[in-house]
Amino acid sequence: MAVFTAVTLDELTQWMEQFPLGQAVALKGIASGIENSNFFLTTERGEYVLTVFENLDFEQLPFYLQLMRHLAERGIPVPAPVANAQGELVVPLRGKPAAIVSKLEGSSQMDPQPVHCADVGTMLARMHLAAADFPLQQPNLRGLDWWQATMPQVLQYLTPDNAALLQSEVAFQANFAAGTSYAKLPRGPVHADLFRNNVMFVGEKLTGCFDFYFAGVDTWLYDLAVTVNDWCIDLDSGVLDVARVNALLAAYRAVRPFTAEEELAWQPMLRAAALRFWLSRLYDFYAPREAELLTPHDPTHFERILRERIATPAPRLVPQE
Numbered sequence: 001m002a003v004f005t006a007v008t009l010d011e012l013t014q015w016m017e018q019f020p021l022g023q024a025v026a027l028k029g030i031a032s033g034i035e036n037s038n039f040f041l042t043t044e045r046g047e048y049v050l051t052v053f054e055n056l057d058f059e060q061l062p063f064y065l066q067l068m069r070h071l072a073e074r075g076i077p078v079p080a081p082v083a084n085a086q087g088e089l090v091v092p093l094r095g096k097p098a099a100i101v102s103k104l105e106g107s108s109q110m111d112p113q114p115v116h117c118a119d120v121g122t123m124l125a126r127m128h129l130a131a132a133d134f135p136l137q138q139p140n141l142r143g144l145d146w147w148q149a150t151m152p153q154v155l156q157y158l159t160p161d162n163a164a165l166l167q168s169e170v171a172f173q174a175n176f177a178a179g180t181s182y183a184k185l186p187r188g189p190v191h192a193d194l195f196r197n198n199v200m201f202v203g204e205k206l207t208g209c210f211d212f213y214f215a216g217v218d219t220w221l222y223d224l225a226v227t228v229n230d231w232c233i234d235l236d237s238g239v240l241d242v243a244r245v246n247a248l249l250a251a252y253r254a255v256r257p258f259t260a261e262e263e264l265a266w267q268p269m270l271r272a273a274a275l276r277f278w279l280s281r282l283y284d285f286y287a288p289r290e291a292e293l294l295t296p297h298d299p300t301h302f303e304r305i306l307r308e309r310i311a312t313p314a315p316r317l318v319p320q321e
């Protein structure tokens, strides 16, 4: 996990008075997640999640929380942020920004089948369309600029072979992103971290997705590639499972058909999505922050996925007639 900031129920008593949620009656640190301190918060009104943001500042947070509110208002199943008496969604707690959101029902489906992947594809496409008129702007802060700035900080820890892979892939992606068809890819606010552990199911029914704290404006195709690289793979090898890929893509394109440029960009985009998480995991692994409990994610998982996406063509976005 990570509870980087310890918060007690006593401390919350006064703080909670600004929210229309009654008294806090229970608080439990959540032992998963690597970015923020999360707590299940029970109040007289119901079940919520309290998040204390460790790495994000007050300037970035309105984008995430307003986006969640925007999506929730349009029927996308995401946690609804709770405003305080002043209408603020982000409020300081222990000197750090904090927010309360509604708790989703269900649990993560860590062994997804095509039926789950189809639900994820439908939700992702609906989310892209629903976010298209979201008025706030923030780039994907884990995009190409971040890759280029972060790579030099981890190269020294890598084997020569991996250092060469990282350098050549960042160069490949810079070239891809500079191309004319890339510029034509549809874009908008995207989740950018829609992994298995960020979606809830009750049985086969998807009940919602959360963790919007890497959201930003990027191509819709990038978001899809991030999602496929987690939901549709064999976790040991990183190899794509064709039945799950096809289920997710068919459900997505039934809501939002793909453009010709997206079809061409699919293979390089799967590599971009693998690179993003290889690099962030390398960074978290070699430059960890202090935490009461912290389990860094394994970087080699995404190194394998990147090598696999370079070596093996993925199923096409739209099957050939």
Ligand SMILES: Nc1ncnc2c1ncn2[C@@H]1O[C@H](COP(=O)(O)OP(=O)(O)OP(=O)(O)O)[C@@H](O)[C@H]1O
Binding pocket: 002, 030, 032, 033, 034, 035, 036, 037, 038, 049, 079, 101, 102, 103, 104, 105, 197, 198, 210, 211, 212, 213
């Ligand atoms: N709105 C919610 N409803 C129900 N459970 C939630 C909600 N938000 C968070 N959780 C629970 O808290 C855990 C950690 O949340 P989250 O993934 O947002 O943390 P994080 O630190 O940003 O993690 P990471 O970025 O590593 O995925 C989740 O795995 C989930 O169990």
Ligand SMILES: N[C@@H](CCO)C(=O)O
Binding pocket: 034, 035, 193, 195, 277, 280, 281, 297
């Ligand atoms: N989903 C990310 C963690 C940050 O949310 C990973 O698996 O590396």
